[in-house]
Amino acid sequence: MIADYLKHNIDDPEWRIAREWNYxxxxxxxxxxxxxxxxxxEQYCNLKDTALFPFQNRWPEEVSGWL
Structure with missing residues (x-):
């Protein structure tokens, strides 16, 4: 879900207000x-301190698991 959010902008033809509302x-x-x-x-801090891969790539995956 979060990773999808990062891919869409208002000027994207696939952008929909309903998706933004759901977020x-x-x-x-x-x-x-x-x-x-x-x-x-706590998970954010732990992941940021210990991530071997770029943190900004892993955190959206972690959040998707929580939501």
């Missing part, structure tokens, strides 16, 4: 789960 809904759901935010924050 926002996911953010709202996450905002209502402070324990999950804490766990994701």
């Amino acid at each position: 926002w809904i996911e953010i709202e759901r996450l905002a209502d789960q402070p324990e999950k935010i804490r766990e994701m924050s």
Whole structure:
């Protein structure tokens, strides 16, 4: 999901407001789960400190697994 988000821009012919709305809904759901935010924050820090591959490539994959 997150990796898909990074691929689309408003000038892309495949861009749709519905997709953006669905991303926002996911953010709202996450905002209502402070324990999950804490766990994701810990994972973010751990991954950033220990990543052998470029961090920016791995984090979207990690987030997709959480959501």
